[in-house]
Amino acid sequence: MEGTCGVAKFRQTHATAAMRAQRFIAPPMGTNCTLTLVYISVCPHILKTMSEAADFAIQDGEGGNAVLALSGPYLVSTIAQVDDALRAIDGAVGTIDLSQVSEIDTVGAWVACRIAEQHDAQICGASERAQRLINAVKDSGNEADMVPRERPIWLRVPQDLGSWVMVGCVGVLNVVGFLGQILTSFGSIIRHPSRFRMRALVHQIELVGVDALPIIGLMSFLIGIVIAQQGAVQLAQFGAETLTINLVGRITLRELGVLMTAIMVAGRSGSAFAAQIGTMKLTEEVDAMRTIGISPTEALVIPRILAAVIMMPLLGFYASVLAIIGGAVVGDMLLGIPFWTFLERVKEVVPTFDLWVGLIKAPVFGLIVGLAGCYHGMQVRGNSEEVGKRTTLAVVSAIFAVIVLDAFFAVFFTEIGWG
Amino acid sequence: MSENKTAVDALVDQMLDQNPRQREPREHERFRGDYPIVVRGLENCFGEQKVHEDLSLEVNRGEILGVVGGSGTGKSVLMRSIIGLQTPSAGDIEVFGRSITDARPDEEIGVRNRWGVLFQGGALFSTLTVGENVEVPLRQFYPEMSTRMREEIARYKVILSGLPEEACSKFPSELSGGMRKRAGLARALALDPELLFLDEPTAGLDPIGAAAFDRLTRELKETLGLTVFLITHDLDTLYEICDRVAVLADRQVIAVGTIPELLETDHPWIDEYFNGPRGRAAQASQARAGG
Numbered sequence A: 001m002e003g004t005c006g007v008a009k010f011r012q013t014h015a016t017a018a019m020r021a022q023r024f025i026a027p028p029m030g031t032n033c034t035l036t037l038v039y040i041s042v043c044p045h046i047l048k049t050m051s052e053a054a055d056f057a058i059q060d061g062e063g064g065n066a067v068l069a070l071s072g073p074y075l076v077s078t079i080a081q082v083d084d085a086l087r088a089i090d091g092a093v094g095t096i097d098l099s100q101v102s103e104i105d106t107v108g109a110w111v112a113c114r115i116a117e118q119h120d121a122q123i124c125g126a127s128e129r130a131q132r133l134i135n136a137v138k139d140s141g142n143e144a145d146m147v148p149r150e151r152p153i154w155l156r157v158p159q160d161l162g163s164w165v166m167v168g169c170v171g172v173l174n175v176v177g178f179l180g181q182i183l184t185s186f187g188s189i190i191r192h193p194s195r196f197r198m199r200a201l202v203h204q205i206e207l208v209g210v211d212a213l214p215i216i217g218l219m220s221f222l223i224g225i226v227i228a229q230q231g232a233v234q235l236a237q238f239g240a241e242t243l244t245i246n247l248v249g250r251i252t253l254r255e256l257g258v259l260m261t262a263i264m265v266a267g268r269s270g271s272a273f274a275a276q277i278g279t280m281k282l283t284e285e286v287d288a289m290r291t292i293g294i295s296p297t298e299a300l301v302i303p304r305i306l307a308a309v310i311m312m313p314l315l316g317f318y319a320s321v322l323a324i325i326g327g328a329v330v331g332d333m334l335l336g337i338p339f340w341t342f343l344e345r346v347k348e349v350v351p352t353f354d355l356w357v358g359l360i361k362a363p364v365f366g367l368i369v370g371l372a373g374c375y376h377g378m379q380v381r382g383n384s385e386e387v388g389k390r391t392t393l394a395v396v397s398a399i400f401a402v403i404v405l406d407a408f409f410a411v412f413f414t415e416i417g418w419g
Numbered sequence B: 001m002s003e004n005k006t007a008v009d010a011l012v013d014q015m016l017d018q019n020p021r022q023r024e025p026r027e028h029e030r031f032r033g034d035y036p037i038v039v040r041g042l043e044n045c046f047g048e049q050k051v052h053e054d055l056s057l058e059v060n061r062g063e064i065l066g067v068v069g070g071s072g073t074g075k076s077v078l079m080r081s082i083i084g085l086q087t088p089s090a091g092d093i094e095v096f097g098r099s100i101t102d103a104r105p106d107e108e109i110g111v112r113n114r115w116g117v118l119f120q121g122g123a124l125f126s127t128l129t130v131g132e133n134v135e136v137p138l139r140q141f142y143p144e145m146s147t148r149m150r151e152e153i154a155r156y157k158v159i160l161s162g163l164p165e166e167a168c169s170k171f172p173s174e175l176s177g178g179m180r181k182r183a184g185l186a187r188a189l190a191l192d193p194e195l196l197f198l199d200e201p202t203a204g205l206d207p208i209g210a211a212a213f214d215r216l217t218r219e220l221k222e223t224l225g226l227t228v229f230l231i232t233h234d235l236d237t238l239y240e241i242c243d244r245v246a247v248l249a250d251r252q253v254i255a256v257g258t259i260p261e262l263l264e265t266d267h268p269w270i271d272e273y274f275n276g277p278r279g280r281a282a283q284a285s286q287a288r289a290g291g
Helices: A006-012 A016-024 A033-042 A046-048 A079-088 A106-119 A128-137 A153-191 A198-208 A210-238 A241-280 A285-292 A296-335 A339-348 A353-380 A384-415 B002-017 B074-082 B130-141 B146-159 B167-171 B179-189 B207-222 B235-241 B259-263 B268-275 B277-291
Strands: A054-057 A066-074 A093-104 A123-126 B035-044 B047-060 B065-070 B090-095 B116-117 B195-199 B229-230 B244-249 B254-257
Touching: A006 A054, A016 B167, A033 A128, A054 A079, A054 B074, A066 A106, A079 A106, A079 B146, A106 A128, A106 B146, A123 B065, A123 B167, A128 B090, A128 B146, A153 A353, A153 B074, A198 A241, A198 B195, A198 B259, A210 A241, A210 A296, A241 A285, A241 A296, A241 A339, A241 A353, A241 A384, A296 A353, A296 B130, A353 A384, B035 B268, B035 B277, B047 B074, B047 B090, B047 B254, B065 B074, B065 B207, B074 B090, B074 B195, B074 B229, B116 B179, B130 B167, B146 B167, B146 B179, B167 B207, B179 B195, B179 B207, B195 B207, B207 B229, B207 B235, B244 B259, B244 B268, B254 B259, B254 B268, B259 B268, B268 B277
Parallel strands: A066 A093, A093 A123, B065 B229, B065 B244, B116 B195, B195 B229
Antiparallel strands: A054 A066, B035 B047, B035 B090, B244 B254
16 A cells, blocks of 8 residues: 555655755755755746645555545646546545645545545545535535447447438428428518518618629629630630630520629628528527517518529629620730620620520529528527538538539520520 | 755745745635735726726625626626726726736736636537536646546536536536526636626526525635625625625716615615615515524
8 A cells, every 4th residue: 555656655755845846857866955955046947837736645544444645735727637646546545634735626625525435435634624615515426427428439320320311301391391481471471562571672682782793793704804715715726716705605694694693692692691590590589570470581581582583683694794894805905806896796696595594594593592591590509600500501502502403404495495 | 854844945935935915826826815806097988988987996805796886887897807808998907916907818817717707698608518618617727637537527516506417418508597607607616716707697587596596606605715796786686695885886986885884875876776666675685584
């Protein structure tokens, strides 16, 4: 028993201060205390880093029951130094002596209680404060282990996979249900037009549409430049640079103008919808609305979705126009096609149905973006992390759905002869 | 050997205690001064609006100081200034003898592990369980502590705050308002602070829950030797547990003292506050409890 903590025993036989110093800068073996004193005088900085440490020693007591003498500060800041060693004590401990403990807080008191319980030992030598703390923490915390948080891997993987599939299926059903809810709300608004929130719609139109004009304009203009410039380089190999006009005009009106706008709107507004509605869910604003008799679908969701549906065709058209202007600038500067000639030519080579293809797709994309944003916003539950997760999901799922649907549209319109 | 020991000890003591007033408190030493919080000439402005002007306040060690005042008199701003979340426009604030006002907002000045703060809504981290919430300060200040030790400490703190053990593994959104406050208190107590800030701890609790929370505060103050800075509107709390009450009005602390002392000041606001219908009811219940 004696010597379980040999270091502690050794330390006890030395002067306290000298021992403290040894912990940081151990003088060579055999150095006497005078030398240690010189150490301290020469290196006064060690006194700063040096602080008392929690320690313990095990002494033999009567009847084979050892006495565990704790010494030094037993505080939340020092307990880590001795925690492992205290846990490792095996064998019978009859008494825990706290008389040498310099400072104690609830952590120290609790550790003493824990050891007492573990070894069925008595606590003695506790100061008044220590005794008070021990009484306060004595009843808290039995030794029952915490419930393990993680399941074993062979359960975790299939369970997570299963719940993942279920969440996916339920999610699809929920989105369809959400769409149905919006349509019925929309129906009831048409029957009671006074419930329609015009101000909210106008506000959302400003946020979704007007505020997006500069960034979408710049993006489309640059895309027009890139398509024209890269297209011209490739077409020059056939000596068909003039076909650049067809390329720019048709691809922007049919595909890119609307598609890039949808992606931009998803990133700008879809995320905003999800974050706004999600935060309102967290702060119980949505619940408050319900109790006052305002339908959140009518007040929050419909203005946003409607704004997206209305603004998408306009933004898409605007984007296409700016992309063509970008192409015309390149044509003027690199290909020698005068700016206005470029625009004239666009009118001749681009069939009208290309414009229709773009304009028919746009409101559908708007619906998808708005729906994804509002749906994920309304799904927020519990905590702030959920808002972030749902916002990301709203943007990712909206962009994904837009691109998938665009592929369907492309095939569909070609099949009906609008190639 | 024993002579040498004395010599070393004397030297150590001399070096540590050269200037007992000025020296930094040692790492494991409790605050021994009389006033853990000293506020001098505090001034806080928000734009044109002055919230505090030449405000001074001293909090005695080991007392529960209740802070009252009408809405908008800057009780929370005062607390935020003391805990360093709000930089005052002028004045000096010392906590445990160290200046808060001279330090930059995130600078480590060695007092953050010696105070605990309970915000009004609990301010628990919503993505962590209650147990993990309590572990956050332990992890921040004592990373060397073993995970097991941390979990055990968190668990007994949760129980000490009057929550059932199962609450440890719950998320804040699964708790009631009162339980959230208790969980917030458990986090505030995580590091065994010497100073506890409570911002309206009993607001929104039912009378039984509020009384239990008051008792808990009192018990903790007595067992752990805490100094408590308590913002409240709850007259029962003031009568039951506060040693002294500070009244904020006219951008200053207009009076500090026990409730009988305050009643003698004849300030109209104080008079209305304590002698209004609610004040009388609290007085009556206090008298019943006393008699």
